[in-house]
Amino acid sequence: xxxxxxxxxxxxxxxxxxxxxxxxxxxxxxxxxxxxxxxxxxxxxxxxxxxxxxxxxxxxxxxxxxxxxxxxxxxxxxxxxxxxxxxxxxxxxxxxxxxxxxxxxxxxxxxxxxxxxxxxxxxxxxxxxxxxxxxxxxxxxxxxxxxxxxxxxxxxxxxxxxxxxxxxxxxxxxxxxxxxxxxxxxxxxxxxxxxxxxxxxxxxxxxxxxxxxxxxxxxxxxxxxxxxxxxxxxxxxxxxxxxxxxxxxxxxxxxxxxxxxxxxxxxxxxxxxxxxxxxxxxxxxxxxxxxxxxxxxxxxxxxxxxxxxxxxxxxxxxxxxxxxxxxxxxxxxxxxxxxxxxxxxxxxxxxxxxxxxxxxxxxxxxxxxxxxxxxxxxxxxxxxxxxxxxxxxxxxxxxxxxxxxxxxxxxxxxxxxxxxxxxxxxxxxxxxxxxxxxxxxxxxxxxxxxxxxxxxxxxxxxxxxxxxxxxx
Numbered sequence: 001x002x003x004x005x006x007x008x009x010x011x012x013x014x015x016x017x018x019x020x021x022x023x024x025x026x027x028x029x030x031x032x033x034x035x036x037x038x039x040x041x042x043x044x045x046x047x048x049x050x051x052x053x054x055x056x057x058x059x060x061x062x063x064x065x066x067x068x069x070x071x072x073x074x075x076x077x078x079x080x081x082x083x084x085x086x087x088x089x090x091x092x093x094x095x096x097x098x099x100x101x102x103x104x105x106x107x108x109x110x111x112x113x114x115x116x117x118x119x120x121x122x123x124x125x126x127x128x129x130x131x132x133x134x135x136x137x138x139x140x141x142x143x144x145x146x147x148x149x150x151x152x153x154x155x156x157x158x159x160x161x162x163x164x165x166x167x168x169x170x171x172x173x174x175x176x177x178x179x180x181x182x183x184x185x186x187x188x189x190x191x192x193x194x195x196x197x198x199x200x201x202x203x204x205x206x207x208x209x210x211x212x213x214x215x216x217x218x219x220x221x222x223x224x225x226x227x228x229x230x231x232x233x234x235x236x237x238x239x240x241x242x243x244x245x246x247x248x249x250x251x252x253x254x255x256x257x258x259x260x261x262x263x264x265x266x267x268x269x270x271x272x273x274x275x276x277x278x279x280x281x282x283x284x285x286x287x288x289x290x291x292x293x294x295x296x297x298x299x300x301x302x303x304x305x306x307x308x309x310x311x312x313x314x315x316x317x318x319x320x321x322x323x324x325x326x327x328x329x330x331x332x333x334x335x336x337x338x339x340x341x342x343x344x345x346x347x348x349x350x351x352x353x354x355x356x357x358x359x360x361x362x363x364x365x366x367x368x369x370x371x372x373x374x375x376x377x378x379x380x381x382x383x384x385x386x387x388x389x390x391x392x393x394x395x396x397x398x399x400x401x402x403x404x405x406x407x408x409x410x411x412x413x414x415x416x417x418x419x420x421x422x423x424x425x426x427x428x429x430x431x432x433x434x435x436x437x438x439x440x441x442x443x444x445x446x447x448x449x450x451x452x453x454x455x456x457x458x459x460x461x462x463x464x465x466x467x468x469x470x471x472x
Contacts, residue, residue, distance in 0.1 A: 031122055032086075032107060032110050032111060032115075032120070032122065033121070033122070034085050035082055035084060035085055036080045036082070036086070036089075036110060036120055036121070037080055037081060037082030037120070037121055038077060038080050038081075038119060038120060038121070039062070039118060039119055039120055039121045040121075041062060041063045041064075042060065042061065042062050042119050043060070043061040044060055044061075044074070044077060045059040045060060045061050045066065045255075045256055046058065046059060046256070047059070048068060048255070049257065049258040049259060050258055050259025050260075050262070050324050051324045052324030052325045052353055052357035053324070053351045053352065053353055053354070053357075054351070054352040054353065054354055055070070055071070055351055055352065056071055057070070057071075057351070058070070058071055058073070058074035059255060059256070060074065060077060060117075060119060062117065062118055062119060064234070064252065065252070066252070066255045067117055067119070068326065069113075070351075071097070072093075072097070072099055072109070073109065073113055073114065075093050075096065075097055075099075076089060076093055076101075076106060076109050076110070076114070077114060077119060077120075079092050079093060080110075080120065085103075086103040086106045086107055087103045089101075089103075089106050090102050090103050090105060090106045093106070138329075138436070138440070139242075139433055139436040139437050139440065140242075140311065140329050140372075141312070142239045142240070142241050142246065142248055142312070143239060143240050143241075143432060143436065144239050144240045144432065145237055145238070145239035145248070146237050146238050146239060147235045147236070147237040148236055148237045148238060149235060149236040149237070150235055151232065151233055151234060151235060154220070154223055154233050154235070154236060155227075155233070157220060157223075157224075158220065158223045158224045158226075158227040158233065159227070161220055161221075161223075161224040162224045162225075162227045162228040164224065164271075164272075164275065165224065165225060165228040165264065165268070165271075170271070173271075173274065173275060173278070174274070177274045177277065177278060180277070180278060180281045181300075184281070184293060184296060184297075188293070190293050190294055190297055193290035193291050193292070193293040193294040194294055195290075196289075196290045196291045197291045197294055200291075202411050202412075202415075204415065205411065205414060205415040205418065206291070207291060207294065207295050207298075208415075208418060210280075210292075210295050211295060211298060211299070213276075214273065214276045214295075214299055215247050216247065217272050217273075217275075217276050218247075218269040218270075218272050218273050218276075219236050219247050219248070219249045219269065220249075220272060221268040221269040221270070221271055221272025221273070221275075222249040222251055222265055222266075222268045222269045223236070223249050223251070223268075224268060224272070225264045225265045225267070225268025225271070226249075226251050226253065226254055226257075226265045226268070228264070229254070229257045229258075229261030229262075229264060229265060230256075230257060230261065231251070231253040231254050231256060231257055231261070231265070232253045233249060233250065233251065233253070234250035234251075234252055235249075235250045236248065236249050236250070237250075240425075240428070240429045240432055241311075241312070242311065242429065242433060243379075243426060243429035243430045243432075243433050244425075244426065244429055245422075245425045245429070251265050255326070259321060259322070259324065262321040263318055263321045263322060266314055266317040266318040266321055267314065267318055269306075270303050270306070270307075270314060273299050273302070276299065277296045277299055277300070280292045280293070280295055280296050280299075281293070281296065309364070309368075310367075310368045310371050310372065311372075312329070316328070319360075319364075323357050323360050323361070324354075324357060325353070325357065325361065328361070328364060328365075328368075331350055332365060334348050334349055334350040335350040335353075335361060335365075336365075337349045337350070338350045338351075338352070376437075379430070379433075380465075380466055383430070386430070387427070387430070390423050390426060390427055391427075393419075393423055394420055394423045394424065394427075397416045397417075397419045397423065398416075398420055400412065400416040401413050401416035401417050401420065404416060441455055441458065441459065442455070445458075
């Protein structure tokens with residue numbers, strides 16, 4: 001489970017999509033009013049704090065999504081209030097900055113940069129849809145999102161829970177966590193809890209419910225950390241990430257905050273996991289229920305899993321915010337273009353990064369993408385066996401559900417139904433991931449004949465590889 005943290009988009013709009021940074025495409029001629037104004041639902045946010053770029057970067061919101069721009073574009077947009085002519089905008093920007101602009105310069109900036117982003121109203125008060133090089137859907141994005149809680153429901157809770165981030169209380173909770181974790185693994189152990197859960201099947205359902213509550217509390221950790229830093233949560237929900245169901249918290253507003261406020265938002269879920277663990281240990285001390293300590297261990301393992309930065313878990317977002325790159329995956333293509341001397345590599349390039357940020361970004365790419373490729377290879381390799389096993393387990397759970405209902409054992413029936421539902425979601429996740437990958441390859445190969453040939457060859461190669469793997 002993780003928070004939903006859309007990448008800042010550099011010339012195109014997308015919540016969870018790959019993007020580029022510097023607008024490069026020129027839009028066909030559109031009539032620009034003599035006194036231009038920003039489009040509706042556009043808000044000038046200000047400078048991107050804690051940026052990993054050499055030059056200062058600026059943020060503009062359009063329909064709730066952030067667009068990253070250069071300072072020049074931002075200053076021109078800043079003057080477009082519908083009251084000033086192109087000549088006046090040029091004069092005001094020239095006076096306030098180091099740039100010297102003419103009315104023609106302003107017209108060109110609006111025509112080739114701001115209009116394609118959908119930031120400016122045209123002469124007939126229409127707004128151009130933003131030009132995008134990529135689909136908003138991505139195999140590495142949170143897909144099939146379903147919003148479950150609105151800010152109106154979340155805010156009363158975060159108003160209180162944000163107090164847990166006050167430094168004195170935070171330090172006290174971390175010290176208590178250190179002692180309880182040491183007691184659990186060095187003194188008490190978890191063997192009795194494992195045996196209790198193994199011999200009492202009903203405890204498995206209870207543990208599943210408790211883990212679900214812990215995951216919800218984890219999401220409130222992100223929302224509360226965001227509020228503590230001065231941001232506003234946009235909602236909570238569920239979706240599919242890779243092949244698994246996941247809860248999410250929309251913390252898009254975190255981009256307005258400074259670096260450490262964003263990192264606190266990233267790690268807020270882990271902090272609330274630790275608080276939840278303290279509650280479980282306290283409940284164990286009051287009741288003697290050993291299985292609660294197994295749940296503490298499972299939550300600890302989930303924290304470790306989410307620290308992995310190879311996919312968009314909480315550890316990934318913490319790393320991006322520490323380096324000041326809005327999103328590694330969505331910026332990789334633009335970054336590689338900026339390093340390549342080949343001018344024929346079409347597309348936008350990433351602005352210059354600070355040297356230490358490059359030292360982080362390059363090894364990240366070299367390590368992460370081979371790991372993801374290996375994951376995909378293994379998934380395809382075991383897919384027939386995995387699908388068969390999941391299907392057999394699903395049929396078994398359906399039979400056990402029917403048997404439990406016939407015997408009046410509603411607890412076992414509930415456990416079987418829950419297990420069957422989770423297996424169904426896993427099958428859906430695998431199918432959707434493969435569909436997204438195929439769709440991505442298809443869209444990439446469409447623009448030119450060379451790409452279509454390359455796409456066809458890659459497709460044939462994949463089919464041959466799959467046939468070879470499945471025949472062995």
